[in-house]
Amino acid sequence: MEQAVFADLFDKRGGARLCVAGGQALYEAGAPAEAVYLVVAGTFAVFQTVAGNRSLLGLVRSGEIVGEAAVLAGAPRSATVVALRDSEVTLLPAPAFFETARRRPEVMTEIARLLIRRAQHASAPARYAPPKIIVLSTLSERTDARGLSERLARALRCEGRSVAVLGAGVGTRTPAWWSKVEAENDVVLCAVGANDTDWA
Structure with a gap:
């Protein structure tokens, strides 16, 4: 249900489509959080750097959203998100995201579930994901x-x-x-x- 809700949200809002080349950052840690992104195609890696050590927090695949936490918090990006191969995303500006969320509470319910799952995975030991x-x-x-x-x-x-x-x-x-x-x-x-x- 989660992916269907997100896809419907971005389709109806008519977000701009962006192409991100493999190895290129979608956004960097510390950047202002101005939009939420839906991964249309490809895969992104989420990295966080603490005390000079860079660690992989997780992967974001096609059908998933990224960037929602910083937008909701009204804070700068806490992680760097990099395309692992040529990828495409749809961008939804923060004002449009909040406007839709107010009118459609099911969107916020799905985002809350997503944030909880990601927090649980972040606290667990990192697991190796074999390449596909x-x-x-x-x-x-x-x-x-x-x-x-x-x-x-x-x-x-x-x-x-x-x-x-x-x-x-x-x-x-x-x-x-x-x-x-x-x-x-x-x-x-x-x-x-x-x-x-x-x-x-």
Whole structure:
């Protein structure tokens, strides 16, 4: 229900769409909290730096919102949010967010649940999340990246995992396309040959 409420909220408010390149920050710690963001496609990592030590607080995936805590608190951003790959978000300015929240109490209920869950996860020991997208790249034309990927896929499927094997030409796909493939599979293997230039 949570994701449906958020998607409906951002759709009806007509928030601006932003593209964030992999490795780029959506916002930095200390920045003013002027908007809430809905992740439309891609994945973001949330980092906090304390006494010079940077730690990963968690991941924000497609369908989830980020930036709501600082907006509600009326405080600067407490963490830095970075795109792990090319991603897309919809931006909802703080005034529009508060206006909608006043008219739709179910939005605030879902946000309260989200904040509680994130607080619980923040107090628990950090857990390693295995990667879902794995690129197998070869340096020589004599090595068959596709064949290697297919063999690995068969082994993973024997363990009960759903696996997609992708070949040349997918490196230029949109963030939304990647999010869909990622959501439909446990593991996505990308076979990249020595001459596949779309991954460069």
